[in-house]
Amino acid sequence: MRGLRRYAPPLIWLLVLVLTAVYLSRLEPLFAWLEPDRQTVVYPRQSFVALLLQHAAIVAVAAALAIALGVGAAIGVTRRAGEEFLPLVSQLASIGQTFPPVAVLALSVPALGYGAEAVVVALVLYGLLPIVRNTLAGLQAVDRGVLESARGIGLSPWQTLLWVELPIAAPAIMGGIRTSVTINIATAAIGSTIGANTLGNPIISGIVNGNMAFTLQGAVLIGLMAVTVDSAFSRIA
Amino acid sequence: MRPDAGTPMIELDNVSKSFGDAVAVDGISLNVPAGSLCVLVGTSGCGKSTTLRMINRLIEHTGGEIRIDGHQIRRFNEVTLRRRIGYAIQNTGLFPHWTVARNIGVVPRLLKWDKARTRERVESLMALLGLDVEAFAGKYPHQLSGGQAQRVGVARALAADPDILLMDEPFGALDPITRSSLQAELLRIQSRIRKTIVFVTHDMDEALRLADQIVVMQAGRIIQQGTPSEILAHPSDDFVETLVGGRDRGLKRASLTPVGEMMESLPDDGRVPAVHVLQTDSMRLAVSLMLWHGVSQLAVVDDTGETVGMLPLRRLVDDFGE
Amino acid sequence: MVLALGGLAVLALWGLDAVRIQPNRIVSGTGHGLIEALGTGPALLVMLPLALVMALAWRPTRGREALMLMLVTAMLAAMPWALSLFIGQFIDDPGGAARAAVSGASWLVGFALILMLIDLRQRLQPGALVTLVLIAVSLGSLGVAFGRGALDSLALVQEYEVRRAAFAEAIVNHLILVGVAVGASLVLALGLALWMRRVAGVRQGVLGVLSFIQTIPSLALFGLLLAPLAWLASRFPLLSDLGIQGIGWAPALLALVGYSLLPMTRNTFIALDGVDPDVIEAARGMGLAPLQVFFQVRLPLALPLLIEGIRITTVQAIGLAAVAALIGAGGLGTFIFQGLGQAAMNLVMLGALPIVLMAMLVDALLKALADAARRGDADDRTG
Numbered sequence: 001m002r003g004l005r006r007y008a009p010p011l012i013w014l015l016v017l018v019l020t021a022v023y024l025s026r027l028e029p030l031f032a033w034l035e036p037d038r039q040t041v042v043y044p045r046q047s048f049v050a051l052l053l054q055h056a057a058i059v060a061v062a063a064a065l066a067i068a069l070g071v072g073a074a075i076g077v078t079r080r081a082g083e084e085f086l087p088l089v090s091q092l093a094s095i096g097q098t099f100p101p102v103a104v105l106a107l108s109v110p111a112l113g114y115g116a117e118a119v120v121v122a123l124v125l126y127g128l129l130p131i132v133r134n135t136l137a138g139l140q141a142v143d144r145g146v147l148e149s150a151r152g153i154g155l156s157p158w159q160t161l162l163w164v165e166l167p168i169a170a171p172a173i174m175g176g177i178r179t180s181v182t183i184n185i186a187t188a189a190i191g192s193t194i195g196a197n198t199l200g201n202p203i204i205s206g207i208v209n210g211n212m213a214f215t216l217q218g219a220v221l222i223g224l225m226a227v228t229v230d231s232a233f234s235r236i237a
Numbered sequence: 238m239r240p241d242a243g244t245p246m247i248e249l250d251n252v253s254k255s256f257g258d259a260v261a262v263d264g265i266s267l268n269v270p271a272g273s274l275c276v277l278v279g280t281s282g283c284g285k286s287t288t289l290r291m292i293n294r295l296i297e298h299t300g301g302e303i304r305i306d307g308h309q310i311r312r313f314n315e316v317t318l319r320r321r322i323g324y325a326i327q328n329t330g331l332f333p334h335w336t337v338a339r340n341i342g343v344v345p346r347l348l349k350w351d352k353a354r355t356r357e358r359v360e361s362l363m364a365l366l367g368l369d370v371e372a373f374a375g376k377y378p379h380q381l382s383g384g385q386a387q388r389v390g391v392a393r394a395l396a397a398d399p400d401i402l403l404m405d406e407p408f409g410a411l412d413p414i415t416r417s418s419l420q421a422e423l424l425r426i427q428s429r430i431r432k433t434i435v436f437v438t439h440d441m442d443e444a445l446r447l448a449d450q451i452v453v454m455q456a457g458r459i460i461q462q463g464t465p466s467e468i469l470a471h472p473s474d475d476f477v478e479t480l481v482g483g484r485d486r487g488l489k490r491a492s493l494t495p496v497g498e499m500m501e502s503l504p505d506d507g508r509v510p511a512v513h514v515l516q517t518d519s520m521r522l523a524v525s526l527m528l529w530h531g532v533s534q535l536a537v538v539d540d541t542g543e544t545v546g547m548l549p550l551r552r553l554v555d556d557f558g559e
Numbered sequence: 560m561v562l563a564l565g566g567l568a569v570l571a572l573w574g575l576d577a578v579r580i581q582p583n584r585i586v587s588g589t590g591h592g593l594i595e596a597l598g599t600g601p602a603l604l605v606m607l608p609l610a611l612v613m614a615l616a617w618r619p620t621r622g623r624e625a626l627m628l629m630l631v632t633a634m635l636a637a638m639p640w641a642l643s644l645f646i647g648q649f650i651d652d653p654g655g656a657a658r659a660a661v662s663g664a665s666w667l668v669g670f671a672l673i674l675m676l677i678d679l680r681q682r683l684q685p686g687a688l689v690t691l692v693l694i695a696v697s698l699g700s701l702g703v704a705f706g707r708g709a710l711d712s713l714a715l716v717q718e719y720e721v722r723r724a725a726f727a728e729a730i731v732n733h734l735i736l737v738g739v740a741v742g743a744s745l746v747l748a749l750g751l752a753l754w755m756r757r758v759a760g761v762r763q764g765v766l767g768v769l770s771f772i773q774t775i776p777s778l779a780l781f782g783l784l785l786a787p788l789a790w791l792a793s794r795f796p797l798l799s800d801l802g803i804q805g806i807g808w809a810p811a812l813l814a815l816v817g818y819s820l821l822p823m824t825r826n827t828f829i830a831l832d833g834v835d836p837d838v839i840e841a842a843r844g845m846g847l848a849p850l851q852v853f854f855q856v857r858l859p860l861a862l863p864l865l866i867e868g869i870r871i872t873t874v875q876a877i878g879l880a881a882v883a884a885l886i887g888a889g890g891l892g893t894f895i896f897q898g899l900g901q902a903a904m905n906l907v908m909l910g911a912l913p914i915v916l917m918a919m920l921v922d923a924l925l926k927a928l929a930d931a932a933r934r935g936d937a938d939d940r941t942g
Contacts (some may be wrong), residue, residue, distance in 0.1 A: 009813030034786065084560050087681045088674065095677075098922040100878025103911040106895045110904040111663075125519070149330025152295055152403075154319030167334045186776030190882060193899050203782045207886060212786045223775045230774040234443055 010232035017224040021048045024217055031213035041213040042224050043202040048221060055198040055225065058116060058188050062123035063181050069124070070131030070180075071173060075161065077175045080233040087135075101187045105194065114195035123187060127180040134176025138169025167226040185226050189218075199225065246271040246306060246318040246401065246433040247292060253300035254287055261287045263457040264301065264320055269450070271400075272431040276444040278480070280452035285321065285437045288404050288454070292435060293322045305401065318348055321400040323394030323432075329386045331378040337363075337389050338374040344397040359513055362392040365426060384415040391423070404436045441480045443470070449492075453477050465493055492521035499553070500537045500546035509544055510536045516545060525546055560678050561627065564671040565613035571667035578642070579660040581650045582658065584903060591914045592661055596648055605671060608634055610674070621683070628679045628693070635697040638665075639704035643712075650712045658714040660905055714905035715912075722894075722909070730913065733890035736880045737807065740815035741823075741873050747816070748823035748868075755828050760833055762828075769821035777882045784810035785886060811880070811888035818879055819872045826868025830861035862932045863930070870925035877918045881910070891917075 025048070031041035073171045078084040101122075108122035142165050150160045166173075192200030199222045206215030245268040254262040262284040264415055269275040277285040289295045289466050291303060292317045303310045310318060331340050345355040348431040363370050366388040378386055382492055387407060408416045420443060422466045427434065438444055444451050452475075461473040469490045474476040482489050497516040503509065513536035514523050533550040576590030600797045612630050646659040653887045663931045676697075680690060710716050719726060729735045772780070788810050834857050884892025894910030897903075 021601060034587075063568055080449060088678050091278060091677055091681065095919070098874050098889040099915055100874075100918055102878055102881045102892065102895065103914045103918075106899065106907050106911040109899065109907060110660075112487075114902075119743045143328075143330070143333075145326060145328045145330040146332060147330075148295070149324065149326055149334070149390075152273060152290075152324035152326070152330075154316050154321075155343075156316050160349070164332055182774055186778065190885075191778050193885070193896055200778055203778055204885065205780070207785075212789060215782040216786055221780040222779035223783065225777050226774045226779070227771075 007235055010228060013224065013228035016029055017221070017228050020055050021052045021221060024048050024221070026176075031216070033214070035213045038211060038213070041216055043205065043214045045205075046197065046201070048199075048202075048217070049203060051197060051199050052221060052225065054116075054196075055185075055188055055200075055222075056189065058120055058196060059184050060119050060182065060200060062127055062188075063177070065124045066127035066131055066180055066184075067177060070128045072178070073128075074132050074135035074139060078136065079157075080089070085111050086148075089132065090136055093129050093136070095105050096126075096129045096190065098134070101183055103189060105187055105190060109117060109194050116191075116196040118193035119188060119196040119198075122125075122191075127185065128211045130179040130183075131173070131176040134179075135169065136153055136170045138172030139165055141172070142168050148181060174233070174236065178230070181229060181233070182226065185222070185229060189222050191203055242374075245269060247435065248304040249288070249292075250299070250304070252288070252291065252298050252302035254284075254291060254296060255299050261457055262298075265457075265459050266301075267459065267462070269433055270436060271433050273449040273450060274434040274436060274447055275450045276436045276438060276448035277452050277454055278438055278441055278444040281439060283454040285439075285454050286405055289405055289435055289437045292401075293319045293324060294404055296545055297320075299358045300327060318446040320397060321399050321401070322342055322387060323399040324402045325387075325390045325394040325398075325402070325407045326340075327406040329378070329390035329407075331393070332390060333378050336374065337368070337376050337378070339380070339464070340378070340389060341392045341396050343393065348397055357393075358396060358398075360394055365395075365429075366392045367422065368392070383411050384417075384419060387411060387419060387441075389407075391437060395432075400433055402434045404434065406438055407436075409438070416443070422430075423447065429507055441482065442489070445481070445489060453480065466490065469493070478494055488524075490520075491524060492519045494520045496520060496523050496537055496548060500548050501552060503544065504547070510534045510547055511535065513538050513544070514548065515540075520553070524553065560673050561616040561619075562613055564675050564678070565609050565616065568609055568612075568668045568671040571664045571671070572606060572609075574603070574668065574723055575663035577581050577662055577664040578646055578649075579662045580646075581658050581660060584657045584658070584714070584717075584905075589662070591649065592664065595647075596645070600910055605715055607688050619682075624683055626680055628676070628683060628685075631672055631675045631679065632693050634701035635669070635676065638669060638672070639701050639710060643704060643709035646712045648708075657712070658717050658905075709905055715908055716907045718909045720902070726894075726909070729889065729891045729893055729910075733880055733892075733914075733917070734886060735878070736883065736890055737809060737873060737876045738816065740812055740819055740876050740880075741869065742825045743815050744811075744872060745827075745869065748820060748827045751820070751824045752827040754935035755824075756832060766821075766825065769824060772817045773821045777818070777879050778885065780814045780817065781810055781883065781886045788813075807886070808888045810886055811883035815876055815883065817878055821875055821876065822871045823868050826871070828860075828870065830864035831857060833864065834860045841847075863929045864931055866925055866929040868885050869922045870922060870929065873925065874918050877914060877921065 021172035025042045028042055032038075033147035035041050048057030075090060077086040103127045105119070105122045108118045108125070112121055146164060146168070147160065150164045155163065161184065188196070188198050189203070192198045192204050199218050202214040203222075204218075206212060247267075247269040249265055249267040251264050251266055252262060253260065253264050265284075267275075279285050280492060287296055291298045292305075292310070294310060304515060305318075332343070335343075338356075341359045342355045345358055349356070359374070361371050363373065368385065368388055373381075373385070373389075378389070381389065388530065390407065391404075394404070397539040408419050411419065423527055424447065438442075445468075450462065451465055451468050453460050453468070453473075455476060461468060461477050463471075467479055468477065469486050472481055478486075496514055496518050497514070499520060500516070510532065511549055512526055512530045512532050514526055516537055516539050525532065526535060527550055533547045536544050537548055539545050573595050574592075576592050577596075579588050579590045581588030593605060597605070608630060611628050612634075615627050616632075619627075642661070642665060643818075650657050650659060676693065680693070704710050705716070711720075751765055755765055838856060838860065839852060842852045847855065880888070880890050881892035881895060884890050886897055891910045891914050894908050895914075896910075898906030898908075898910060
């Protein structure tokens with residue numbers, strides 16, 4: 001019961017998002033009022049549900065890869081064997097964050113061509129940075145006395161990592177993942193300019209054709225999606 | 238009360254540790270008999286902590302041999318070894334994301350005890366250390382006072398009933414009153430459970446109060462070892478003399494000596510001094526009472542209030558010094 | 560570390576194309592690798608300095624690391640010239656339609672060299688002057704190479720030549736967008752922060768609203784602002800005379816200010832609120848009037864954190880302003896999206912590279928300023 005109340009806000013947002021995606025085309029009269037001179041006032045090329053799913057899939061795949069790589073790298077360089085790479089990795093993570101995400105997206109095209117794959121790679125690359133940085137900060141902030149006693153009690157290195165270090169660093173890691181996913185939802189939308197099918201499609205198409213209704217439809221859905229995900233994270237973290 | 242110096246539980250045989258060129262511990266030899274409390278004392282950087290941590294292989298020794306129960310510790314898997322040795326440190330090292338009960342139960346859990354047995358053990362340990370199970374089992378470390386956290390740290394170290402307990406300045410961060418009460422608690426517990434304890438501190442008063450055997454270290458070497466009285470009576474050099482408090486050590490020794498050891502039988506005329514002192518009180522308290530009440534002798538009573546002897550000032554002056 | 564990076568560079572030179580020669584702007588052309596173009600012998604010669612660095616890295620000492628630092632800098636400085644020579648093998652008339660795009664191996668080698676530089680610098684911890692010289696040598700060489708026309712056959716340069724005026728305008732436009740957005744949000748943030756300090760209750764609310772804005776993706780917010788502004792412009796001709804329309808700088812600026820407010824307000828509030836109360840107490844005790852306390856004590860002490868807020872906000876705004884090109888706000892993003900539309904990768908780079916450079920430059924500059932402000936405090940206290 002308490003669990004339900006706790007997760008109510010993201011669930012309600014999710015419901016609103018799904019209902020909007022399914023029934024947005026029913027609001028045709030409203031959009032017709034907005035763009036009285038147009039024949040088509042609902043984005044016609046793909047259903048909103050399909051775009052939403054593809055957008056979510058791109059973000060989810062990128063996030064899963066970025067979490068695996070980012071948390072893995074941060075764990076690796078904080079072990080004895082990976083010490084050598086710690087300064088470089090932490091420097092890269094902080095320098096890389098000054099790169100604008102759009103630039104990373106744009107620069108991935110010459111290297112990888114157009115399409116959803118290029119978007120995913122760009123999202124993974126950029127999404128890594130906040131995760132690496134926060135995981136490093138979280139792991140390095142674990143009290144030395146706690147680590148010492150974990151060893152002294154007889155926890156193996158694996159047990160120390162899984163039972164002690166990661167749980168203590170978890171809030172910081174979650175913060176990094178949240179930042180990463182928030183940025184990626186936004187960047188994936190721009191990804192429709194390089195040939196991925198996302199909720200950015202109606203927006204771009206609306207801008208190009210001067211059809212405000214398309215733009216509004218895409219914008220509302222992306223906004224709802226971002227708010228839903230953010231609300232979910234604020235409950236978990 | 239001292240245990241027989243029978244089988245040594247922990248033996249250090251010409252043990253050294255160097256970090257690169259720097260020698261932290263330089264050829265020390267030491268026997269800790271089973272059931273005794275050995276205190277390593279010295280200034281910071283003297284190698285006492287390093288010595289302690291070599292016993293559970295948190296640091297590997299680079300020379301000599303360390304044996305537990307006659308077996309070389311290098312023969313054991315280090316993780317298995319540590320699970321058999323309790324370990325408590327300054328600032329407790331409690332896991333901040335676990336409750337008190339879970340913190341205490343971690344080693345039993347590692348050893349795959351079943352749930353009921355672990356819980357029973359945790360509760361009996363909390364009782365042993367004077368922690369109310371109802372009130373504390375579900376609390377997190379940040380909700381505890383320094384003294385309570387330290388009790389939990391000691392309980393955790395004792396959880397799997399190890400024969401050996403290593404303690405690295407466990408009371409170092411506490412205020413004097415809490416520290417004193419925890420020292421008393423440790424002595425009380427030790428008199429019941431009789432573990433082999435190696436205890437590191439920089440505080441000679443703590444060492445004098447707790448130890449069966451004191452080992453004074455300086456610059457990676459042992460410069461003197463012996464019982465507290467021996468160290469007080471015959472400090473081997475100026476350094477040890479400074480550590481035991483120089484000209485103040487008469488009172489220190491008095492505080493370690495129970496009145497019972499020095500008392501005389503009652504005089505034949507049956508006259509009992511008006512001011513009395515407990516048989517188990519320290520000589521230091523006896524002197525204080527004499528000064529305060531302006532008397533030169535005290536009646537000595539036992540727990541039941543029965544007068545069992547007397548203590549004249551003359552006895553102190555004649556026999557207590559060298 | 561250096562060993563691994565050196566290995567990466569050698570592998571890249573071995574296996575990947577160094578440049579891609581395009582007969583004209585759109586055709587993607589053919590790639591050329593080092594070995595294929597020069598033959599194995601000369602190619603190995605080119606890799607010699609890399610091998611030397613790797614050999615030194617095998618058993619590093621301080622002296623060897625210093626030597627490695629110099630070698631790496633020299634290689635970085637030599638890269639534009641080597642590239643120019645290499646391109647010269649394929650293109651005879653630098654002014655013609657044929658052009659060369661920098662390709663995988665060259666990017667990776669450049670990247671590896673820069674990482675080596677960062678790593679070595681961290682190990683050796685040289686003074687600021689040495690660092691400055693290192694940067695000056697590598698960037699200077701690049702600048703001279705451009706200036707002398709050694710890289711004229713590069714497609715990137717050709718794209719630039721065609722758009723000199725538009726490029727300058729885009730940069731100015733981009734800077735104005737960012738500058739106005741950051742400036743406006745700074746003024747607003749100061750007001751909000753002071754309000755939040757005075758009225759404890761509004762703090763949660765203000766930060767809540769601002770972080771809600773921050774979660775809305777940029778493209779969506781731009782899109783959402785288009786319709787109302789277009790409607791306003793059609794209703795009030797005065798507004799559209801002022802240039803406020805659905806498309807263009809107005810929604811871009813509004814959105815940028817909206818995004819900038821959260822980091823700016825949060826940092827300003829923390830900066831002002833975090834000043835040691837004892838210091839304020841002491842200042843008041845010495846008889847400073849409230850305004851004097853604010854301007855002579857609180858504000859100077861809060862300055863480093865305040866600048867930190869400006870830095871984060873500005874770096875973020877530089878990236879977001881690029882997206883604003885999509886709704887016709889101008890700026891460097893224009894080239895990116897034009898290039899993406901025309902499949903002209905070098906045009907994309909002409910937009911993206913300056914944005915990255917701008918962000919890194921602003922980052923470094925404001926970091927230095929914050930450090931200076933921190934040190935300035937110390938000087939004032941002693942002097």
